[in-house]
Each structure stands twice: as structure tokens, then as C-alpha cells.
Amino acid sequence: MIHKANIRPAWVVLVLLMLFTLAFTLVKTSDTPTATAIQTEQEKPSKIDLSKFKNAVENENCLKCHGQSKYAYENSESKKTVTKRMYTELVLSRDVFYVSNHREFKCTDCHSEDYGTFPHAGNLRMEAKANCIDCHGGDEKYAKFKFEQIETEFQASVHSEKHSADFTCWMCHNAHTYKINARTNDNLKETIIYDNMICLNCHADLKNYQLLTDKAKPNILKKHEWLPNQASHFTNVRCIECHAKNDDTLVVAHHIMPKKFAVRKCESCHSKNSILYASLYKHQVSEKIQKEGIVKGLLMGDATTIGPDKSNTLNIISLGIFGLTILVIAIHAALRIKK
Amino acid sequence: MNHQTERLYLYPVWIRIWHMANALLCLTLIITGLSIQFSNPETIVKFNAAVSVHNIAGIILSVSYGIFFIGNLFTPNGAYYVIPVKGFLDRLQKQFIYYTVGLFKKADAPFPVNEESKFNPLQQVTYVVLMYGFVPFVILSGWGLLYPEITVKSFFGFSGLDLTDLFHIVAGFAISIIMCVHVYFCTIGKNPTSNFKSMINGFHESH
Numbered sequence: 026m027i028h029k030a031n032i033r034p035a036w037v038v039l040v041l042l043m044l045f046t047l048a049f050t051l052v053k054t055s056d057t058p059t060a061t062a063i064q065t066e067q068e069k070p071s072k073i074d075l076s077k078f079k080n081a082v083e084n085e086n087c088l089k090c091h092g093q094s095k096y097a098y099e100n101s102e103s104k105k106t107v108t109k110r111m112y113t114e115l116v117l118s119r120d121v122f123y124v125s126n127h128r129e130f131k132c133t134d135c136h137s138e139d140y141g142t143f144p145h146a147g148n149l150r151m152e153a154k155a156n157c158i159d160c161h162g163g164d165e166k167y168a169k170f171k172f173e174q175i176e177t178e179f180q181a182s183v184h185s186e187k188h189s190a191d192f193t194c195w196m197c198h199n200a201h202t203y204k205i206n207a208r209t210n211d212n213l214k215e216t217i218i219y220d221n222m223i224c225l226n227c228h229a230d231l232k233n234y235q236l237l238t239d240k241a242k243p244n245i246l247k248k249h250e251w252l253p254n255q256a257s258h259f260t261n262v263r264c265i266e267c268h269a270k271n272d273d274t275l276v277v278a279h280h281i282m283p284k285k286f287a288v289r290k291c292e293s294c295h296s297k298n299s300i301l302y303a304s305l306y307k308h309q310v311s312e313k314i315q316k317e318g319i320v321k322g323l324l325m326g327d328a329t330t331i332g333p334d335k336s337n338t339l340n341i342i343s344l345g346i347f348g349l350t351i352l353v354i355a356i357h358a359a360l361r362i363k364k
Numbered sequence: 365m366n367h368q369t370e371r372l373y374l375y376p377v378w379i380r381i382w383h384m385a386n387a388l389l390c391l392t393l394i395i396t397g398l399s400i401q402f403s404n405p406e407t408i409v410k411f412n413a414a415v416s417v418h419n420i421a422g423i424i425l426s427v428s429y430g431i432f433f434i435g436n437l438f439t440p441n442g443a444y445y446v447i448p449v450k451g452f453l454d455r456l457q458k459q460f461i462y463y464t465v466g467l468f469k470k471a472d473a474p475f476p477v478n479e480e481s482k483f484n485p486l487q488q489v490t491y492v493v494l495m496y497g498f499v500p501f502v503i504l505s506g507w508g509l510l511y512p513e514i515t516v517k518s519f520f521g522f523s524g525l526d527l528t529d530l531f532h533i534v535a536g537f538a539i540s541i542i543m544c545v546h547v548y549f550c551t552i553g554k555n556p557t558s559n560f561k562s563m564i565n566g567f568h569e570s571h
Contacts, residue, residue: 032446033442033443033446034436034445034492034495034496035433036437037496038496039437045504049516339530346537346541347540347541347544350541350545351544354545357463357548358548358551361468361552
């Protein structure tokens with residue numbers, strides 16, 4: 026009868042559950058939010074030390090008007106100073122340009138010297154924009170970025186095929202603001218969001234989308250309704266992982282495919298042969314192993330997929346335990362029948 | 365008296381219904397769980413169907429476990445799960461020797477079933493570890509996987525979701541093994557089928 030006064034296991038579990046919930050709440054509140062914590066380039070401190078850049082003084086001739094949303098000039102007829110708004114797409118923020126990859130450039134390296142006169146001549150707006158391959162093609166110094174391969178992939182992509190000449194590198198990469206990301210950023214989540222924003226810039230923004238087509242913009246959330254745990258997938262996987270032709274030699278695949286070829290099978294990613302290990306994730310892991318050694322880099326790395334069939338060791342161990350259990354049961358049963 | 369069959373009403377209706385539901389749910393969860401774990405286009409249960417069925421069965425199991433949990437908090441049935449600490453290892457040893465030696469010599473069970481104790485010491489430990497260890501663990505980790513947004517992002521440098529996944533699989537596997545052993549041990553009764561009948565009519569038969 027004494028044991029009736031003992032504590033029931035259910036009570037112990039109840040107390041443990043309450044403690045667990047408390048601990049969980051504490052851990053959760055200290056968790057950093059992921060999607061909102063990414064600083065946009067505009068929010069960064071605006072004090073740029075222009076003396077550090079050799080062409081900054083000359084570039085100020087342009088940026089004194091194009092560096093902000095308004096500019097002023099003297100009307101030669103009325104002799105009055107007129108203030109006008111600058112067209113948004115003609116504004117280039119110093120904060121953004123001087124942290125971009127092309128920050129050491131002079132405006133006139135790419136644009137005509139004739140822009141030196143104001144008002145600018147009308148025919149200047151016919152000036153052709155240089156594409157990536159125009160400068161980076163065939164250059165040994167940039168060989169590791171594989172611009173030629175990117176160009177070939179891009180030419181084969183649905184963007185290039187459907188929109189031909191209208192669709193250039195500029196649609197996704199503005200040479201004034203472009204900043205290398207996937208190769209240099211250690212934060213996988215930031216890279217994923219950065220890359221996905223490139224797609225969403227048109228696919229989630231009607232005014233940009235309709236620059237190229239009169240079609241109604243498809244609702245991305247609706248189109249991906251079939252995808253389980255949509256929010257997690259959208260913040261943890263890049264669009265191109267499923268929508269571009271898989272290529273493990275490029276960090277950012279450029280062969281975007283028509284939607285009927287998009288990956289729809291769970292096991293394409295959630296398996297031992299995950300396609301995710303082909304590009305960014307493989308790159309991240311190999312970088313991490315190089316930097317932090319195999320133990321920390323591989324085992325503690327966050328570049329993994331959750332899901333089935335991942336650990337072969339675990340499969341073998343569990344099969345062993347299961348086999349042993351059945352064997353013991355069989356022997357026991359055989360002995361019982363014999364007796 | 366020794367040769368007469370004793371019938372003890374040990375399993376009230378709510379326990380039998382719960383037990384049957386629990387058995388079916390666990391079987392469903394094991395089959396669909398394996399289909400998800402070893403998913404490939406040739407699996408018997410299709411991946412999408414396996415995921416849906418696994419999720420639904422998991423949610424029902426949570427409710428059924430809640431009934432078991434509350435039932436054992438407030439009804440006399442909970443007392444069977446209280447392990448008396450004194451002499452615990454000795455009793456465990458006795459039961460183990462019975463199963464490995466005594467059983468074959470037709471010896472009497474050291475802890476016969478009665479109203480005071482439904483479970484022998486080995487059963488008691490297994491059921492406590494199962495029902496208050498692995499099962500709540502597999503349910504909690506299952507909810508963590510169902511709503512990955514609520515799962516802790518990282519735990520000592522490991523991905524929280526990966527760990528939850530691993531724990532869920534390990535606990536699920538442990539439950540499967542215990543279930544196999546449980547079904548086999550049920551054949552050790554008055555005769556091989558009497559224990560299965562008990563869980564249908566509620567009466568335990570002993571001799």
C-alpha cells in the first residue's frame with residue numbers, strides 16, 4: 026500500500042512539461058527574427074568618406090544632381106534658380122554606389138563624356154548600356170566567376186528566350202548598385218533573401234513585371250500553395266534552386282527554366298542526393314570546411330536539408346537493432362514451443 | 365483453486381477503447397513514418413498521402429495521449445504506473461530470470477497479475493519509459509516538425525529543426541521496437557491468445 030502514496034509519473038511529466046515550456050519560451054524570445062533583420066542598403070549609415078575613392082571628386086559633377094531626389098539649375102532665360110525632382114530611376118545614392126563592386130569607377134568610364142554638358146543632349150538617352158560580358162568576358166582576372174558560362178546559361182533561360190533583347194543583365198543586376206553576395210557572405214540566410222529579392226523585384230511587383238509583359242502577374246503565394254511549410258521554404262531556399270537548371274559549377278545558376286520544369290518533388294531536395302548540395306549549399310560547406318576544419322565546418326554547418334533518408338549510419342544501426350530484436354524474439358518463441 | 369480459471373476485470377472500457385485507438389494510430393504512424401523516411405517513387409504509400417495521413421494520425425494520437433494522460437492523473441489506473449523504489453532492481457532481476465529461465469521450467473510467475481498490480485516490474489518500467497518518455501517526446505517533436513516556425517532555430521550550434529527531426533525519428537524507432545516486443549510478450553499468457561482476448565472483453569485470465 027505504501028507505493029500508492031508515491032508520485033504518479035503523469036505528475037512528473039506534467040511538471041517537466043511546464044518547465045520545458047518555460048525554457049522554450051525563454052529561448053524563443055532571445056531568438057533573432059530572420060526575415061526582418063536584414064538591413065537594406067538604404068538603411069546603412071549615410072556618411073561615406075569620399076576622399077577614399079579616387080574618382081569621387083569627378084563623380085560629384087554627376088552626383089550633385091543624380092545623388093538625391095531633387096536638383097537645382099539656373100534657368101538661362103529667366104535667370105532664376107529652379108528646383109526640380111529627379112526621376113527615381115535616375116537617382117544613384119552615394120551610400121549604395123560607394124559600397125558596390127564598381128565603386129572605383131568613373132561615371133564616364135561607362136557613360137559618354139557628353140553628359141558633362143547641361144542640359145544633356147537628347148540623343149544621349151539612346152546610349153547602349155554595357156552588359157556584364159562586355160567588360161568581364163575573356164578576362165583571366167574574372168575567370169573564377171565564369172562570366173562566359175553565366176552568359177550561355179542566361180541565353181538559354183526562359184527570360185532570354187521569351188523577351189529576347191528586352192531582357193538584359195540589368196533586369197536583375199544594376200551595375201551601379203551590384204554587390205557580390207553569395208561568394209562573400211557567410212550568412213546563408215542573408216544570401217538567400219538577397220537572391221530571392223532579385224526575383225521578387227519583378228515577380229512580386231506589378232509595375233516592374235509589366236515593363237516586359239501585359240499579362241496579369243501571377244500570385245506567387247497562390248502558385249506555391251501546394252508547397253508544404255511555404256514560409257520556411259521561402260526563407261530557407263532560393264527560388265533558383267527549383268526554377269533554374271541544376272548546375273553544381275556555378276554558385277548562382279542562371280538557366281531559369283519555364284515553370285513546367287520547376288522542381289515539384291519533395292525527394293529532389295529531401296534525400297541523400299539532394300539537389301541543394303549542388304550549388305550554394307555545397308559552396309557554403311566547402312568554404313566552411315576550409316575555414317573552420319572538417320568537424321566544425323561540416324557537422325556544425327547550417328547548410329543541411331531536413332528530411333528523410335539522410336543518415337545512412339542511422340539506417341544501418343536501426344536495422345541492426347530491429348534485426349536483433351526479431352532474432353531474440355524468434356529464439357525465445359522457438360524455445361517456448363519446444364518445451 | 366489452482367486449476368480453476370480466475371477471471372479478473374482489470375481493463376475498464378475507456379482503457380480498452382484508448383488501447384485499441386492507440387494501437388491503430390501507432391501502426392498507421394509507423395507505416396507512414398517509414399514511407400516518409402525512406403521515400404522514393406516506389407514506396408507502397410505515396411509520399412504526399414503518407415505525409416497527410418502521418419500528420420492527421422499524429423494529431424489524433426496527441427488527443428488520445430491527452431486522454432490517457434488525464435485518465436492516469438485522476439483515475440485509480442494511474443497507480444499501476446507508480447514504481448516503488450525499494451527493492452526495485454531485485455524485482456526486475458527476478459522477472460528477467462523468470463522470462464529467460466523460469467518460463468521454460470514451467471515455474472510460477474514471480475509477480476502474478478492481481479488488482480493491486482496489473483503489470484510485472486519489467487512491464488512497469490517499459491510502460492513508464494514508453495508512455496511518459498518516448499510517446500510525449502515523439503508527440504512534442506512531431507508538433508515541432510509540423511510547425512517548423514515555432515522550433516528553436518539553433519541549439520548549441522546545431523540546427524534546431526535537424527535535431528528535432530533526429531529525435532523524432534529515434535523516438536519513433538524506439539516506440540516501434542517496444543511495440544514489437546509488446547506484441548510478442550502478449551502471447552505469454554494462460555494461452556497464446558488469452559491476453560489479446562483480455563483487451564477485448566476486459567477480463568484477465570490466470571490459472
